[in-house]
Amino acid sequence: MQFINNLRNTGRTKEDKLMDRTEFPDFYYKDRLVLMVKNPFTLHAYWEITTHLRNMNPGQLILRTYGFTPEIYFFDNKIEQEKENYYIDVNRPDTEFYAQIGIYSNNRFKPILESNRVRTPRNTVSDVIDQNWLSLKEVYLRTLRKRQGPSSPEFIEGLSIDRKLQPASEAVALRKEGNK
Secondary structure (H helix, E strand, O other): OHHHHHHHHHOOOHHHHHHHHOOOOOOOOOOEEEEEEEEOOEEEEEEEOOHHHHHHOOOOEEEEEEEEOOOEEEEEEEOOOOOOEEEEEOOOOOOEEEEEEEEEEOOEEEEEEEOOOEEOOOOOOOOOOOOOOOOHHHHHHHHHHHOOOOOOHHHHHHHHHHHOOOOHHHHHHHHHHHOO
16 A cells, blocks of 8 residues: 555656666676577677776777688678677578677787577578468368357257257348348
8 A cells, every 4th residue: 555655646657666676787797799680681799898808808899790601701890989789781591690709909800709609591481381280271170170159050050959940041041131
């Protein structure tokens, strides 16, 4: 009851109060790089680099993305100082990718964070036909056999016999004639 009175007194809703308790922190203080797939042509990377790791590795941060086709290739993107995520145009459906964040030191790339591996989806419909899937017609016929709810013809005909009413098919035919 006290909680309800507090809501009335402050003019804030219950949802507002709950949101105060469920805010996400700005930082988790954990060095990490996460790579995710957005669509067949784009990846999204986000990261957190702690102050300690950053101070140990001064210089321009680089996001290096590796693609695994029959041959391994990579490309680099410069990271702006305060940026914590990046959309990467890969334009390679059905390809595996991996990323690193690092710096150039003495003309060599020095990785400081590594991501998970991801695979972009195909940009076409699959040609694999799974035999375990039913067609819509098969689904309809199977569910029709299993269900005999109040609106099913079998149920109505059962009532017709018990109560000496018109069969449902005759009732439908009569209704159609009446609408003419």
